[in-house]
Amino acid sequence: MVKRVFVTGIGIISAIGNNLAETITYIKSSATGVGTTKYLDTAHRETFPLAEVKLTNEQLHERIKMPNPEVYSRAASLGLLAAREALASAQITDIEAHRTGLISATTVGGMDRSEPFYQNFVKKNEMEGVEVLLTHECGDSTEKIADALGIHSFVSTISTACSSSANSVMFGARLIKHGILDRAVVGGTDALTRFTLNGFNTLKILDEAFCQPFDQNRRGLNLGEGAAFLVIESEDTADKDRILAELTGYANTNDAYHQTASSPEGLGAYLAMKNALDRAQLQPSDISYINVHGTGTLNNDLSEGRAMLRLFDGNLPMFSSTKAFTGHTLGSAGSIEAVLAVLAIQKGWIYPNLRFKNPIEELAIVPVTELKQELAIEHVLSNSFGFGGNSSSLVFSKYH
Amino acid sequence: MFKAYINGLACISPQNTLDPTYFMDEVISYQDSNMWCIEPKYKQYINPRMVRRMGRVIRMGVTTANLAMKEAGFEKVDAIITGTAMGCIEDTEKFIKRMIESDEGLLTPTAFIQSTHNTIGGQIALAHKNTSYNMTYVHRGLSFESALLDALLKFAEGDAKQILLGSTDELTKNNEAFYKELGCARIENVSNLDMFKVNKQHLLETSTKLEKGTQFGEGAGFFALSSERQENSYAYFRGVNMIYRPKGLKHIQEEILSFLSRIDLSLDEIDLVLLGNNGDRRFDYFYHNLEQNLFKNTGIAYFKHLCGEYSTSSCFASWVAAKILKNQAVPETILASINAPKKLNNILIYNQYQATNHVVIAMSK
Numbered sequence: 001m002v003k004r005v006f007v008t009g010i011g012i013i014s015a016i017g018n019n020l021a022e023t024i025t026y027i028k029s030s031a032t033g034v035g036t037t038k039y040l041d042t043a044h045r046e047t048f049p050l051a052e053v054k055l056t057n058e059q060l061h062e063r064i065k066m067p068n069p070e071v072y073s074r075a076a077s078l079g080l081l082a083a084r085e086a087l088a089s090a091q092i093t094d095i096e097a098h099r100t101g102l103i104s105a106t107t108v109g110g111m112d113r114s115e116p117f118y119q120n121f122v123k124k125n126e127m128e129g130v131e132v133l134l135t136h137e138c139g140d141s142t143e144k145i146a147d148a149l150g151i152h153s154f155v156s157t158i159s160t161a162c163s164s165s166a167n168s169v170m171f172g173a174r175l176i177k178h179g180i181l182d183r184a185v186v187g188g189t190d191a192l193t194r195f196t197l198n199g200f201n202t203l204k205i206l207d208e209a210f211c212q213p214f215d216q217n218r219r220g221l222n223l224g225e226g227a228a229f230l231v232i233e234s235e236d237t238a239d240k241d242r243i244l245a246e247l248t249g250y251a252n253t254n255d256a257y258h259q260t261a262s263s264p265e266g267l268g269a270y271l272a273m274k275n276a277l278d279r280a281q282l283q284p285s286d287i288s289y290i291n292v293h294g295t296g297t298l299n300n301d302l303s304e305g306r307a308m309l310r311l312f313d314g315n316l317p318m319f320s321s322t323k324a325f326t327g328h329t330l331g332s333a334g335s336i337e338a339v340l341a342v343l344a345i346q347k348g349w350i351y352p353n354l355r356f357k358n359p360i361e362e363l364a365i366v367p368v369t370e371l372k373q374e375l376a377i378e379h380v381l382s383n384s385f386g387f388g389g390n391s392s393s394l395v396f397s398k399y400h
Numbered sequence: 401m402f403k404a405y406i407n408g409l410a411c412i413s414p415q416n417t418l419d420p421t422y423f424m425d426e427v428i429s430y431q432d433s434n435m436w437c438i439e440p441k442y443k444q445y446i447n448p449r450m451v452r453r454m455g456r457v458i459r460m461g462v463t464t465a466n467l468a469m470k471e472a473g474f475e476k477v478d479a480i481i482t483g484t485a486m487g488c489i490e491d492t493e494k495f496i497k498r499m500i501e502s503d504e505g506l507l508t509p510t511a512f513i514q515s516t517h518n519t520i521g522g523q524i525a526l527a528h529k530n531t532s533y534n535m536t537y538v539h540r541g542l543s544f545e546s547a548l549l550d551a552l553l554k555f556a557e558g559d560a561k562q563i564l565l566g567s568t569d570e571l572t573k574n575n576e577a578f579y580k581e582l583g584c585a586r587i588e589n590v591s592n593l594d595m596f597k598v599n600k601q602h603l604l605e606t607s608t609k610l611e612k613g614t615q616f617g618e619g620a621g622f623f624a625l626s627s628e629r630q631e632n633s634y635a636y637f638r639g640v641n642m643i644y645r646p647k648g649l650k651h652i653q654e655e656i657l658s659f660l661s662r663i664d665l666s667l668d669e670i671d672l673v674l675l676g677n678n679g680d681r682r683f684d685y686f687y688h689n690l691e692q693n694l695f696k697n698t699g700i701a702y703f704k705h706l707c708g709e710y711s712t713s714s715c716f717a718s719w720v721a722a723k724i725l726k727n728q729a730v731p732e733t734i735l736a737s738i739n740a741p742k743k744l745n746n747i748l749i750y751n752q753y754q755a756t757n758h759v760v761i762a763m764s765k
Binding site for chain 2: 042043044106107109114115118119121122123127130131133134137138139140142143146147152153154155156157158159160161167171174175178194195198199201202203252253254255256257258259260267268271386387388389390
């Protein structure tokens, strides 16, 4: 078994920038990506703010520079841009030089293209353009990205709701440790759709204002979209000069409490964090920063906070939710935050939890509210939890 | 080497597979472009309070998961790993339809909640109060195979002693119409029994009759796996290999041979190959090629005339393989080669989906 797995490349596109450089600029100015809905064609445009990627589908299609770009769903386009950036950042040009896999994650795949088809089908019983349904499946965006990058050795796709892409990072690492792959492009992509927006609206967990994670007066989440990928490599193939961080811990558990709600004590979250630390052979006190799941819903933040207090026995490390920047990007949230964890280690940053005012009474814990710089960040814990009780935690560590 | 022993299994399919005594002795005929599952009365398997709210595919998944656990005598498992290509498509369509009809008006959450691909894994965890590892793979014709690979890795990592592995995919009335419109589903002269005849006699005069399109099926199946052999183990999964966009027929053969050498099997140790041909002339040459070349001296059986075509049909094929290894016989209804194999120690499943996703699964006695 390979012992160590390193991150050698990162790529990201979200409401706070179309690439890594833009993302850094947004973060430095503490500018949120949440805003008035501009791109998604929805009846709820005036009601709910969203964290949209600031590009139309046509602009995305121009950027991916592929033949027949119109067959790329928004998720596939976003994913391809982020995955390409990750490979470029790892300075990988010959993809076939080592066994390279692509493990992506998504919750609704090509739903953005299916919706207009269903609009005609439901209202007029017309089946014109039925071919778009071939891009509906979650696997479609993964295959589009793999084909564009020339990845043949291994492809797979994970969907575990809002923890999906944390799990693709984990699966990729395990495939490398078993020697099945030498390196993998791992992450996830999700685009905003009417389906998701209306779905979350039925659950009454959307904030009509800009979300305030971990605040006493939090009201719900803002949905977002985006994609992020990491290049991870085995210690045998990684160029030591290009290592950005080490993936030292990971764990996946289930809350087994409710299909959509977290248990009051956050059992799944507690176990995920604890098992990830155990795998990394770290003590809670070793953690420099927690990038919390922190959606801004009443239920999640209280439950996650309780799990953190239990694990860290009251001595919480610095923590923040970056969802006030990016919105909740669902299937890509885990990998977007994984990229931010690696960036935190690289830059010595801890991100501000935007719009935080008052601590949750039951918890009395305060996140970081201003960008902290020039810190020695040794270990970052990144949490991602989802429907179906899925709870995942990753630990990224500074490379020594 | 990978070993995942099968101690309990259950499968809901277009055949009577839920009957524990069923051994493919009869094949139900379907004269339509879709082959729908034969469903049980769910209240005998799932808490009636939960059944009422569950979508069809969730009922099928949770039922087969519960039955597999029960047969194996498992009280708890250390991982729940599922695969599905389309997820809970009926609930997804239901929610889309209501959303469009109401112009994004007031909607209820149940269909949306159940539309999530990991619903079945989550529901099983919920029903069994299981806080362990829980994963859902959703990659077309590699969904079940990714889940199987994950299970094999878990055992190899020493992280699990008992695992629940399964997959689900469902048909809907809408999908039936879409597949016809897309030309994937055969519209005329449809019969799953003819599909077998066409397949079985493909070398003879029927080659001109081979048509475009196939019959679509659906199914749910779960396996209760353990890292150690148990008294009543059926067989063990020995490995899985996924080939994405092979560069040609030769490449597939090379991949199969290198997979066999990795799992320490030689070609002549393979007693039976289960092939997933479905009568669609656009894709069946993959199977015919292997049958005539690599596996020309191996026993051959087919399985898709039993379950229809769907992305996670290898799960059904694995059920067939486990039953064959347990019973040490190949039913006439599926045997395609002239002679039945003399011994049944190792079975290979080869299946492909839309020419892009190719898979090989090895199972041993």
